[in-house]
Amino acid sequence: MVSTANLTIYLLEAILSHLTLSCALLLATLAAIRWYIRDSYKVDGFSQKHVFITGCDSGFGNLLARQLDRKGFQVMAACLTEKGAADLSTAASPRLKTFMLNVTDSASIRRAVEFVSKEVGERGLWGLVNNAGRSVPIGPTDWMQLEDFTKVLDVNLIGVIEVTLQFLPLLKKAHGRVVNTASILGRLSLTGGGYCLSKWGVEAFSDSLRRDMQHFGIKVSIIEPGFFKTGVTSLDLIEADQRRLWSCLPQDVKDSYGDTYLDDYVKAQEFSMGILCSPDISKVTRCMEHALTARFPRTRYGAGWDAKFFWIPLSYLPSFVSDLVINALLPLPKDKRHV
Numbered sequence: 001m002v003s004t005a006n007l008t009i010y011l012l013e014a015i016l017s018h019l020t021l022s023c024a025l026l027l028a029t030l031a032a033i034r035w036y037i038r039d040s041y042k043v044d045g046f047s048q049k050h051v052f053i054t055g056c057d058s059g060f061g062n063l064l065a066r067q068l069d070r071k072g073f074q075v076m077a078a079c080l081t082e083k084g085a086a087d088l089s090t091a092a093s094p095r096l097k098t099f100m101l102n103v104t105d106s107a108s109i110r111r112a113v114e115f116v117s118k119e120v121g122e123r124g125l126w127g128l129v130n131n132a133g134r135s136v137p138i139g140p141t142d143w144m145q146l147e148d149f150t151k152v153l154d155v156n157l158i159g160v161i162e163v164t165l166q167f168l169p170l171l172k173k174a175h176g177r178v179v180n181t182a183s184i185l186g187r188l189s190l191t192g193g194g195y196c197l198s199k200w201g202v203e204a205f206s207d208s209l210r211r212d213m214q215h216f217g218i219k220v221s222i223i224e225p226g227f228f229k230t231g232v233t234s235l236d237l238i239e240a241d242q243r244r245l246w247s248c249l250p251q252d253v254k255d256s257y258g259d260t261y262l263d264d265y266v267k268a269q270e271f272s273m274g275i276l277c278s279p280d281i282s283k284v285t286r287c288m289e290h291a292l293t294a295r296f297p298r299t300r301y302g303a304g305w306d307a308k309f310f311w312i313p314l315s316y317l318p319s320f321v322s323d324l325v326i327n328a329l330l331p332l333p334k335d336k337r338h339v
């Protein structure tokens with residue numbers, strides 16, 4: 001028989017555990033509400049703030065430049081081509097200024113700094129968005145030569161580092177922001193070539209920059225987009241380059257892959273990119289805009305559902321899981337079938 005004392009203890013324990021669970025839920029809800037409110041605070045005076053964006057001919061950079069221009073920011077949009085600059089000027093207000101910049105050319109970067117210094121004066125530079133990038137060549141590692149790696153690293157990593165270093169004095173003046181465009185490929189190496197390496201490098205560079213520059217009031221955010229339809233994911237460009245790489249391979253390497261490998265690879269790539277690439281690039285530029293306008297910008301922004309719910313979680317799992325997923329997306333070389 002259950003005594004009255006035992007029953008009382010049992011009831012008290014049940015009430016206590018119920019209370020503990022309710023308190024934990026309440027605290028979690030309050031923390032989420034606090035985070036949400038804090039995340040929505042904005043800085044003011046957009047019209048007094050200068051933002052410099054690289055790679056504005058197309059894609060994220062182009063949309064971000066027009067988006068910030070509409071918000072009243074003083075946008076300085078760096079383009080690689082005259083045509084890109086002319087088209088952007090036509091699509092934006094007279095406030096937006098375009099400038100020619102090749103991020104692999106130190107002299108071009110120095111000219112950009114001079115131009116920006118004159119524009120911003122004593123105010124300094126509020127925002128630097130390192131966005132310029134290229135993807136090709138991408139493909140199996142043994143299809144590459146050393147220069148295939150360096151031509152991507154020069155734009156996507158060394159370009160980001162040099163542009164940032166040159167602009168730091170102007171950013172310090174304004175206690176400004178650096179927004180670096182990495183990728184989910186900076187967390188998971190899905191393909192050979194320089195692209196993934198460059199984005200892992202951008203992640204590491206941005207982490208050290210954030211820690212070192214916080215003492216000077218500079219905030220650093222990293223954008224990690226999933227897959228979006230833009231120039232860097234253009235299948236025509238990627239496939240044409242893969243055919244070039246294949247045509248340069250020695251016959252024994254081609255034999256180890258098999259006659260049909262290139263076509264199978266291209267087909268598998270077309271299939272997965274067709275499913276993965278989102279046409280809504282505003283998901284990325286909204287993250288960039290938040291990093292420039294929020295009073296408390298986030299350190300990392302996963303942009304796109306695939307990044308948030310698939311690639312970033314996958315990057316925390318053991319490597320054999322990501323190996324399985326990536327292997328399932330690509331065909332097997334002929335020699336592998338005999339191993």
Ligand SMILES: NC(=O)c1ccc[n+]([C@@H]2O[C@H](COP(=O)([O-])OP(=O)(O)OC[C@H]3O[C@@H](n4cnc5c(N)ncnc54)[C@H](OP(=O)(O)O)[C@@H]3O)[C@@H](O)[C@H]2O)c1
Nearest residue numbers: 055057058059060102103132133183225227228230231232
């Ligand atoms: N699209 C995606 O799925 C995705 C995902 C993750 C990260 N990203 C990153 O997002 C950034 C923007 O790319 P996007 O997707 O918007 O593709 P995009 O339309 O090709 O934009 C890249 C821009 O960078 C410019 N550029 C290339 N080389 C340059 C150089 N040496 N100096 C200055 N500018 C140069 C390109 O100019 P041209 O057009 O004249 O070549 C282009 O305007 C890149 O860093 C890319 O790696 C893209």
